[in-house]
Amino acid sequence: MQFLQHFCEMLYQSSFGTMLRESNNAFSVIESVHVLSITLLVGTIAILDLRMLGLILRSVSVSRLARSVLPLSWSGFAVSVASGFLLFWAEAAKMYVNPSFRTKLVLLALAGFNALVFHTTIYRRAREWETLPVCPWRARVTAIASLALWSGVIIAGRAIAYF
Amino acid sequence: MSLHGWFMALAHSPLGHAMQTSRWGFAMVEMVHLLGLALLGGSVLIVDLRLLGVILKGEPAIAIGRDMSRLLLGSLTVMVLSGIALLSEEAGKCYYSPAFRCKMALLAAAVVFYFTLHRRALLRAQSEKPTLWPRIAAVISLLLWLGVGVAGRAIGLL
Numbered sequence: 385m386q387f388l389q390h391f392c393e394m395l396y397q398s399s400f401g402t403m404l405r406e407s408n409n410a411f412s413v414i415e416s417v418h419v420l421s422i423t424l425l426v427g428t429i430a431i432l433d434l435r436m437l438g439l440i441l442r443s444v445s446v447s448r449l450a451r452s453v454l455p456l457s458w459s460g461f462a463v464s465v466a467s468g469f470l471l472f473w474a475e476a477a478k479m480y481v482n483p484s485f486r487t488k489l490v491l492l493a494l495a496g497f498n499a500l501v502f503h504t505t506i507y508r509r510a511r512e513w514e515t516l517p518v519c520p521w522r523a524r525v526t527a528i529a530s531l532a533l534w535s536g537v538i539i540a541g542r543a544i545a546y547f
Numbered sequence: 548m549s550l551h552g553w554f555m556a557l558a559h560s561p562l563g564h565a566m567q568t569s570r571w572g573f574a575m576v577e578m579v580h581l582l583g584l585a586l587l588g589g590s591v592l593i594v595d596l597r598l599l600g601v602i603l604k605g606e607p608a609i610a611i612g613r614d615m616s617r618l619l620l621g622s623l624t625v626m627v628l629s630g631i632a633l634l635s636e637e638a639g640k641c642y643y644s645p646a647f648r649c650k651m652a653l654l655a656a657a658v659v660f661y662f663t664l665h666r667r668a669l670l671r672a673q674s675e676k677p678t679l680w681p682r683i684a685a686v687i688s689l690l691l692w693l694g695v696g697v698a699g700r701a702i703g704l705l
Contacts, residue, residue: 416701453593539581543574
């Protein structure tokens, strides 16, 4: 942990980090890009989750929807990680001790783990259930977990500014 | 009562008073507003990418439009209600904010467009021959909703 803290302080004090932090516009613009890319990421994931719960697009097969939606989710993920890293760079020393930031990273890891479990287990046999209006309970559980965890990421992310 | 009068009435309402005095009220309502944004963004994107012919080409556009409309209306309701609560905290500031005025104009345009020309484009997309209009409608819709989001983000900055 000592190493992590030093690393965060090094980023914080670097000339690029200082420039970002002290700029009026750059930080705000990156922040806006971050918010919009998270909308893209979480919005598209929620579409797939709601489909698996049988709430929307019941007539569309799950794997077909996943093929349409997941490239959008990954694009949103790439942009939000890149913009998020720049925001982190500017505020690294503060982020290291920020409880909301830590919570957000833990929730993000859990959301990733949930997606990994889904894709390596239940989704492998999607052919058997992808056309059902409501998916099997194991798929529904991961859908609910996904909605809850990604909501948590957004809530914790917003809370960073309040600590 | 003038428009300014309505804004002042909201600021001095019990809701406004509660939002202004509570420690975490604004933060919590803001989080709800952002969760609504994610759902609204997702529903707009799916229906407009379908109109553009980028995704779900084999599925009837009207069926996708119907489900996405439900999701859009649900999330829009959450966003408008949480938005009114956010507004009540700083109605005086918002009344004079160019970003807020811009957001409201874009929101009105986006909603009106969605329920009129956009809906007609969805019906048109049903027909065999792919025409240009549904694609143009999708681009206009995406730009309008994106504009609402960007202007909304700018309220806190300008």
